[in-house]
Amino acid sequence: MDATNRLVAGVLAEISDLLEIHGENPFKVRAYARAAEVVGHLGRSVAGMNEDELEALPGIGKAIAEKVREIAETGTCREQARLREATPQGLPALLNLQGVGPKTVRRLWKELGVVGLDDLEAAARAHRIRALRGFREKKEHEILRAVGVARRGTDRMSLTEAEHLADVMLAAIPGEAWVAGSLRRGRSTIGDIDIVTLAPVRETAHSLARVADEVIDAGEKKISIRISGRRADVRFAAPKDLGAMLLYLTGSKAFNIRLREVARIPGMRLNEYGLTDHKTGELRQFRTEDEVFAALGMSPVPPELREDRGEVDLALEGNIPPLVDVQEIRGDLHVHSEWSDGTMSLEEIAAAGEERGYEYMLVSDHSASLGIAHGLDAPRLARQQVAIEQVNRTSGCTLLAGVEVDILADGKLSLPDESLQNCDLVIASVHSAFGQDEDVMTRRVITAIEKRDVDIIGHPTGRLIGRRPPVAIDMERVIRAAAENETALEINASPGRLDLDDIYIKQAQERGVRLAIGTDAHAAPELAYLRHGVALARRGWCGPGDILNTRSLADLLERRG
DNA sequence: GCCGTTTTCGGCCCGACTGTTTTCAGTCG
Numbered sequence: 409m410d411a412t413n414r415l416v417a418g419v420l421a422e423i424s425d426l427l428e429i430h431g432e433n434p435f436k437v438r439a440y441a442r443a444a445e446v447v448g449h450l451g452r453s454v455a456g457m458n459e460d461e462l463e464a465l466p467g468i469g470k471a472i473a474e475k476v477r478e479i480a481e482t483g484t485c486r487e488q489a490r491l492r493e494a495t496p497q498g499l500p501a502l503l504n505l506q507g508v509g510p511k512t513v514r515r516l517w518k519e520l521g522v523v524g525l526d527d528l529e530a531a532a533r534a535h536r537i538r539a540l541r542g543f544r545e546k547k548e549h550e551i552l553r554a555v556g557v558a559r560r561g562t563d564r565m566s567l568t569e570a571e572h573l574a575d576v577m578l579a580a581i582p583g584e585a586w587v588a589g590s591l592r593r594g595r596s597t598i599g600d601i602d603i604v605t606l607a608p609v610r611e612t613a614h615s616l617a618r619v620a621d622e623v624i625d626a627g628e629k630k631i632s633i634r635i636s637g638r639r640a641d642v643r644f645a646a647p648k649d650l651g652a653m654l655l656y657l658t659g660s661k662a663f664n665i666r667l668r669e670v671a672r673i674p675g676m677r678l679n680e681y682g683l684t685d686h687k688t689g690e691l692r693q694f695r696t697e698d699e700v701f702a703a704l705g706m707s708p709v710p711p712e713l714r715e716d717r718g719e720v721d722l723a724l725e726g727n728i729p730p731l732v733d734v735q736e737i738r739g740d741l742h743v744h745s746e747w748s749d750g751t752m753s754l755e756e757i758a759a760a761g762e763e764r765g766y767e768y769m770l771v772s773d774h775s776a777s778l779g780i781a782h783g784l785d786a787p788r789l790a791r792q793q794v795a796i797e798q799v800n801r802t803s804g805c806t807l808l809a810g811v812e813v814d815i816l817a818d819g820k821l822s823l824p825d826e827s828l829q830n831c832d833l834v835i836a837s838v839h840s841a842f843g844q845d846e847d848v849m850t851r852r853v854i855t856a857i858e859k860r861d862v863d864i865i866g867h868p869t870g871r872l873i874g875r876r877p878p879v880a881i882d883m884e885r886v887i888r889a890a891a892e893n894e895t896a897l898e899i900n901a902s903p904g905r906l907d908l909d910d911i912y913i914k915q916a917q918e919r920g921v922r923l924a925i926g927t928d929a930h931a932a933p934e935l936a937y938l939r940h941g942v943a944l945a946r947r948g949w950c951g952p953g954d955i956l957n958t959r960s961l962a963d964l965l966e967r968r969g
Numbered sequence: 970g971c972c973g974t975t976t977t978c979g980g981c982c983c984g985a986c987t988g989t990t991t992t993c994a995g996t997c998g
Contacts, residue, residue: 433970434981435970435971435980435981436970436971437970438970438971438981439970439971439981440970442970442971443970443971466971467970467971467972468970468971469970469971469972470970470971471970471971472970472971506996506997507987507995507996507997508996509995509996509997510995510996511994511995511996512995512996542988542989542990542994542995543988543989544988544989546987546988546989547988547989550987550988589998600998602998625985625986625987626986627985627986627987628985629984629985629986630985630986630998632986632997632998641997641998643985656983656984656998657998659998661998664982664983664998665982665983666982667982668982668983669981669982671982672982673974674974675975677982677983678982678983679982679983679984680983680984680985681984
């Protein structure tokens with residue numbers, strides 16, 4: 409995300425939390441929270457927008473537009489300062505505790521003098537919480553447990569972890585079940601697991617309790633558990649109303665709210681059971697999501713687009729753009745072999761490509777430079793190209809002779825031009841000096857983009873999910889340069905990277921930049937990551953024409969002239 | 970604070986579950 413947008417979104421979200429603690433109008437609280445979301449997912453920087461442009465954004469009116477300008481210019485605003493003055497610093501963090509909301513935080517503060525996590529834990533241990541009216545032993549235990557969970561950290565899950573936990577749950581549930589929530593929407597990180605099932609309630613509760621750390625709550629309609637430290641929700645449906653339930657549990661929350669607003673216009677109420685006519689009270693049920701969309705007069709919205717970023721209005725006009733499908737992918741555009749730090753031989757890569765029905769695989773081993781073991785220098789790259797030719801004589805899947813060349817700290821590449829000219833396709837990536845400041849890093853990457861022989865910029869922001877933040881880089885400038893030079897940007901499909909992020913993919917797609925999906929596989933099982941890359945491309949509104957991997961081998965090679 | 974196919978005031982998505990309740994507030998998704 410753009411640094412200014414991140415800053416502004418953070419301040420607006422904090423104002424929302426503080427207003428909530430002070431018992432302000434809930435709709436005002438929501439207005440700030442929504443504005444924070446909108447700014448956080450904006451493709452362009454609010455730093456360059458005037459108040460008129462800001463007010464044109466959904467959920468941003470005169471008052472918030474002024475504050476956005478103030479925050480963008482000064483890093484804060486008077487409203488934030490005023491609220492911070494009136495509120496102990498540690499209080500907003502308490503809102504994140506499971507089972508603790510604004511009303512509770514306020515009472516703990518006013519009646520017990522609690523101003524942070526440590527205070528709260530001490531108060532609970534001293535049994536001072538159960539002394540409050542309306543609170544008893546159970547609430548005190550709940551709070552202590554929530555403090556423990558918070559101290560262990562509550563980072564979002566990687567896709568790998570989330571898919572594993574979902575599989576464990578699907579295996580435990582005695583009946584048909586579907587993954588919903590952010591996992592179904594293809595998000596890069598997952599907060600909790602959501603599942604819809606047709607299985608019977610009682611048996612499901614029993615078998616889930618066996619795989620769970622803890623059952624958070626269990627009723628007739630839903631079960632919430634903690635599994636391997638993560639939260640999971642299961643909702644029960646019947647075949648005749650499965651559509652509305654899947655739609656509801658897939659979300660996102662913002663999308664659901666928009667959809668329910670759409671339903672209200674003709675006097676309907678949308679919930680997870682169907683559409684109710686306000687006047688007659690009649691409930692219409694739906695077996696599939698598409699039937700719900702049809703009843704609302706919309707074309708179906710693919711799960712990956714359900715974020716309230718303009719897709720609802722397009723669906724109402726019947727103008728949802730076609731998105732790239734995994735079936736349309738003709739090859740993997742980033743694979744490592746045993747020639748550098750991978751484990752697959754060239755023959756194994758070709759065989760794996762054939763097995764997947766691909767036309768081609770881009771062999772893109774690391775170039776020799778600091779930090780990368782067994783990188784290829786010019787002579788070894790030349791020898792690899794001979795070996796690739798040999799494999800291609802008998803392989804049904806063509807190996808493209810490529811390389812993932814390092815972009816050095818000064819923007820130069822770590823292989824000579826002649827070496828790069830002999831490649832079918834060249835990926836250029838940053839693997840060192842991650843700490844450069846934004847302008848230096850941006851110019852460094854743009855220097856590589858402008859090189860004639862560079863076809864793709866690998867993992868453009870360099871983030872490692874949960875381990876390393878993205879480098880400081882002005883993606884708007886990078887995307888403009890990529891458009892001007894017809895250089896593609898990579899969608900790195902490895903669950904540890906998922907780089908680019910969807911908001912930049914969309915921005916690149918809008919400017920006509922091509923995107924290349926690569927698994928960055930270092931071993932055969934990692935070739936399956938491709939589907940994550942496709943999901944990410946879909947989240948960035950990419951159609952088949954935006955994706956390099958949908959091109960035929962001949963078309964792809966034509967790029968090099 | 971935002972917003973307009975019941976427009977410039979008066980609404981604002983909707984329901985499940987828990988705890989401490991004797992009818993509901995608070996929290997969550």
